[in-house]
Amino acid sequence: MTQIDAPDITVPATTDTAPKLGRKRDHTRDPEILDAALEVLAETGYDGMTIDMVAARAKAGKATLYRRWSSKADLVIDAVACMKQSHFDLEALPDTGTLRGDMVAMIKPHSIEEGERKLQIMAGVMSMLSRDPGLADVVNAAIVEPRASVNRMFMQRAVARGEISADADIETLAMITSSMAAYRTLVLKKPVDKEFLLSIIDGVLMPALGIRPTAG
Amino acid sequence: MTQIDAPDITVPATTDTAPKLGRKRDHTRDPEILDAALEVLAETGYDGMTIDMVAARAKAGKATLYRRWSSKADLVIDAVACMKQSHFDLEALPDTGTLRGDMVAMIKPHSIEEGERKLQIMAGVMSMLSRDPGLADVVNAAIVEPRASVNRMFMQRAVARGEISADADIETLAMITSSMAAYRTLVLKKPVDKEFLLSIIDGVLMPALGIRPTAG
DNA sequence: CATATACGGTACTCACCAGTTTCGGATATT
């Protein structure tokens, strides 16, 4: 009897776009919800994740989530797309004067930790990648490209200062670290630690670019 | 966890535990079922795959599958473990006299095609990798290691004939091709074609090993 | 203050799927 759900009445004459009335949606909570989604995603993967888990983690109601995102897939895609904290501050990047110095300077506990988190998220989203082609672009822009572009910039600077040849295949080389770190974490289940990263720099990248060990 | 093939079971009637009677299980169909499972796995991923799909694909009854594998996870693990057809015939590997020649000789349409199939299977199993630690070893033995060991052997031969230095980090370099191919297929969604593989060989591996282009 | 909406929470519907059971028919052993 008490039907309060009748939105087809009292439509204002000003049918411009959306004459909002009543309480407004609290968008300040969106980042908390998206962060909760990323946490659950990294822990359980897309298929293991439930909307209730995310809602509970964010201390929000399930209906609140569906008021803002139309589906689980929508929420996850938005969460991945909005993980902006990870974009490297281009101003604060190291500039040590040598390519190896720059790359070694990027090896910090914080970077490693954040990298592993991103890889966990990528693993959680992997099963979805095949179904939603647009998601691949989102993952690429949010996770892959930021890190690759840093390596690319380091190498371009090295070319500019004459440290390495301009013939180097920078596009391919810039992806080696990401590729091997992903493979090592997701497939081999081994840690991506400082030793491993150094073995890539000194065992692959530097030799491939014709840079000899400086010790001698 | 099943024997791969047991067509000729010459078990004496006086077996210790089970004196079998009646019709015997037709194990010649096991490979067909496992292949069907791999197909569905590659197409839909582990979570999207249903037992009914596999049964229908193999033209078998669902009960038949459960008579042979105790669970969906069991079936998938066995399917991955038994994809033995892919193990390279060590006798038939190329031996061209140069490392680059050997590696380029491995680039064949058939190899590329089979590699992409394996990667699709790996992607489908990815979400399961976090839950079942034993699966990582199975995937490693069935997909990763066979290809890496081929590259390792090529490089060891190159060391033996003095083509490359014995100081090269063969362990790391042997995984570059697999890592980058996996990354390119699963994350970047770009094809692993001949051109890409050549760019790895000539833009990364050869320079890293100090081998100069032979043309000049 | 009155109203319309958002909020957290809970209960509900509906579909899907792992795993089990059942059935009629086929097949190998005795």
Next chain:
DNA sequence: AATATCCGAAACTGGTGAGTACCGTATATG
């Protein structure tokens, strides 16, 4: 031939989770 087991097919069970509806309450708008 009799029997025990397998087979494919299909019905059934039980649990789970996406998405919806509703409740009492909170809060911004007018």
